[in-house]
Amino acid sequence: MIKVLRIDDRLLHGQVAQSWTSFYHIDKIFIINDGVMNDEFTKLTLNLAKPKNVELLFYEMHECRGVLLDALECNDRIMVIVENFADMWQIHEILPSIHSINIGGLRNKVDNNSLILNRFVILNKHDIDICKRLLNRGVKLEIRQIPAEKEQLIDLGELDHVK
Incomplete structure (x- = not known):
């Protein structure tokens, strides 16, 4: 079963890996990212960040549909991580029954149309x-x-004033 969907531009890193996997008793982490699949160094680095008892699997966006649908029904506790909202939108198209998304880090460059929600x-x-x-x-x-933090919800009201 998918326990958490997360957007994080760093994908997987130490504190996040430890805290979320421990909180949800995660068995597997799926990183869905087209760029990572062909980057052995990045895969190696991401594997260093994962807890020892958690399996880390990498998928490209075009091949993740079946894996995600299977993940809904399996007994493993799964965390899915993508790098950005565009990828998360594609995931939600596959899994419209998912009703909660965690946003960890999106450090886009600030421009006139940006909305800074926190650091x-x-x-x-x-x-x-x-x-x-x-x-x-x-x-x-x-x-x-991390799970111990108070959640900051995004609502339509704060998004509507951005043109």
């Missing part, structure tokens, strides 16, 4: 558009680095 999350115009679509589908968008 870890900066949304660009494209991210904001996807957030609105997800919120209109009833998806809870919550910002937390």
Whole structure:
């Protein structure tokens, strides 16, 4: 079963890996990212960040549909991580029954159309558009680095004033 969907531009890193996998008793982490699949150094680095008792698997976006659908029904506790909102939108198209998304870090460059939500999350115009679509589908968008933090919810009101 998928326990958590997470957006993090760093994908997987120490504190996050330890805290989320421990909190949800995660068995497997799926990193869905087209760039990582052909980058052995990045895969090696990401494997160093994962807890020893957790399996780390990498998938490209075009090959993840079957894996994600199977993950809904299996007994393993799974965490799915993507790098950005565009990828998460594709995941939600596959898994519309998922109603909560965790946002860890999106450190986009700030421009005139950016929305700075905190020091870890900066949304660009494209991210904001996807957030609105997800919120209109009833998806809870919550910002937390680790489970012990108080969640910061994203709502339509704070997104509507950004042009």
